[in-house]
Amino acid sequence: MTFNTFGKIFSYTSFGESHGKAIGVVVDGVPAGLKLGEEDIQKDLDRRRPGQSEVTTQRQEDDKVEILSGVFEGKTTGMPVALIIFNKDAQSKDYSSIKDLYRPGHADYTYQQKFGIRDYKGGGRSSARETAMRVAVGAIAKKFLKEKGVSIFGFTREVAGIRAEKIDLKVIENNSVRAPDLQAAKEMEKVILAAKENGDSVGGIVEVVAKGVPVGLGEPIYYKLDSKLAEALMSINAVKGVEIGSGFSSTKMKGSEHNDEPYIVKGKVKFKTNNAGGIIGGISNGDDVVARIAIKPASSIVKEQKTVDRKGKSLKVSVAGRHDPCLCPRAVPVAEAMMAIVLMDMYLIAKTRKI
Numbered sequence: 001m002t003f004n005t006f007g008k009i010f011s012y013t014s015f016g017e018s019h020g021k022a023i024g025v026v027v028d029g030v031p032a033g034l035k036l037g038e039e040d041i042q043k044d045l046d047r048r049r050p051g052q053s054e055v056t057t058q059r060q061e062d063d064k065v066e067i068l069s070g071v072f073e074g075k076t077t078g079m080p081v082a083l084i085i086f087n088k089d090a091q092s093k094d095y096s097s098i099k100d101l102y103r104p105g106h107a108d109y110t111y112q113q114k115f116g117i118r119d120y121k122g123g124g125r126s127s128a129r130e131t132a133m134r135v136a137v138g139a140i141a142k143k144f145l146k147e148k149g150v151s152i153f154g155f156t157r158e159v160a161g162i163r164a165e166k167i168d169l170k171v172i173e174n175n176s177v178r179a180p181d182l183q184a185a186k187e188m189e190k191v192i193l194a195a196k197e198n199g200d201s202v203g204g205i206v207e208v209v210a211k212g213v214p215v216g217l218g219e220p221i222y223y224k225l226d227s228k229l230a231e232a233l234m235s236i237n238a239v240k241g242v243e244i245g246s247g248f249s250s251t252k253m254k255g256s257e258h259n260d261e262p263y264i265v266k267g268k269v270k271f272k273t274n275n276a277g278g279i280i281g282g283i284s285n286g287d288d289v290v291a292r293i294a295i296k297p298a299s300s301i302v303k304e305q306k307t308v309d310r311k312g313k314s315l316k317v318s319v320a321g322r323h324d325p326c327l328c329p330r331a332v333p334v335a336e337a338m339m340a341i342v343l344m345d346m347y348l349i350a351k352t353r354k355i
C-alpha cells in the first residue's frame with residue numbers, strides 16, 4: 001500500500017511535515033533525456049510560495065528546491081528524480097498554545113483519533129506545505145508536456161461569489177488574486193482584505209485548463225481521465241468539489257444544448273462547444289481539458305470560535321499565526337500541477353495501449 005504515492009508510470013512519493021526539517025519527493029518514471037534544472041521547478045514554486053502579497057499568508061519561506069538525483073549534465077537520466085526543500089521559517093512557538101485543542105475546520109481531530117499521535121506544529125503532514133512538492137513534480141510534468149505541445153494554465157474564477165467573467169490570460173499573474181479579469185480582481189481583493197480585517201476568511205473557485213491535449217488520453221474503466229483528474233484535484237487541501245466542463249450546470253441544460261456538435265476542419269474532428277470539458281467516456285477528445293475546483297474558506301481564522309480539547313473540555317480558540325485569508329491564489333499553481341501530473345501519466349500510459 002502506498003498512501004503517499006500518486007501516479008502509475010509517472011509517479012511520485014512525497015514526504016515531510018509543515019514544521020519538520022524538510023519536505024521532499026521522489027519522482028519515478030521520468031523519461032530520460034528531458035532537459036531539467038532547478039530553475040524550471042523554482043518558477044512554479046515561487047507562484048505557490050507564502051508571503052507573496054497581502055492576500056496570502058505572511059509566513060516567509062523561500063522554498064528553494066534542490067535536485068538530489070536523476071539529472072546529469074542538465075538532462076534526466078531515467079532514474080528517480082529526488083527533490084528537497086528545507087523548511088526555514090518554522091515558527092513552532094506559534095502553535096504551542098493550540099497543541100491539545102482541535103482547531104475547527106482542521107484535521108487535528110481526525111489525525112488524533114486515527115493515529116493516536118499527531119505533529120501539531122502547523123498541522124504537520126495535514127498542512128498544505130506538502131503541496132509545494134506537488135508543484136515541484138507538476139513543473140517536471142509541465143516541461144515534459146510542453147515538448148508534446150500541451151500547455152496548462154489556471155486562474156481564480158470566483159472569490160466569495162465575485163466572478164471573473166472576462167478571461168484575459170495576460171493579467172492573471174499581474175494581480176494578487178490571480179484572476180483573469182482586472183475589474184473582478186479588484187473586487188475580489190477588496191472582499192479578501194475585508195475578511196482578513198475581520199479576522200475571517202473567504203472561499204472561491206479555481207479553474208484549470210490544458211490546451212493541446214491529444215485525443216486518446218485516459219484509460220477506461222477505472223483510470224478514466226476525468227475520474228483521475230477529480231481524484232488528483234480533490235486530494236488538494238481545502239478542495240470541496242470538482243467539476244469537469246459544464247459540470248453541475250449541465251444539470252440545468254437540455255441534451256440538445258449540452259451535446260458538443262462535431263464538425264470537420266481540414267479532415268479533423270472539432271467540437272462547436274466544450275461542455276464535455278475535453279473528455280468523453282473518460283478519454284480526451286482533443287479539445288481543451290477544463291476543470292474547476294471549489295475551495296473552502298481557510299479554517300485558520302483570528303475570529304474567536306468555540307471548540308473542544310483532547311480531554312473533552314470546551315474552550316474558545318482564535319487561531320493566531322500567519323494564514324491565507326483566501327486560498328485561491330496559492331491553489332492555482334497546485335491545481336495546474338495536479339492536472340499536469342495526471343496528463344503526463346496518462347500520456348505515458350496511452351503509449352502502452354495500442355499496437
Ligand SMILES: Cc1cc2nc3c(=O)[nH]c(=O)nc-3n(C[C@H](O)[C@H](O)[C@H](O)COP(=O)(O)O)c2cc1C
Nearest residue numbers: 106107126127128237238298299300323324330331
Ligand atoms: C496552497 C494552500 C495553502 C493553504 N494554507 C492554509 C492556511 O494558511 N490556513 C488554513 O487554515 N488552511 C490552509 N489550507 C487548507 C488546509 O490545509 C486544509 O483546509 C486543512 O488541512 C483541512 O483539510 P481539508 O480542508 O482538505 O479537509 C491551504 C490549502 C492550500 C491548497
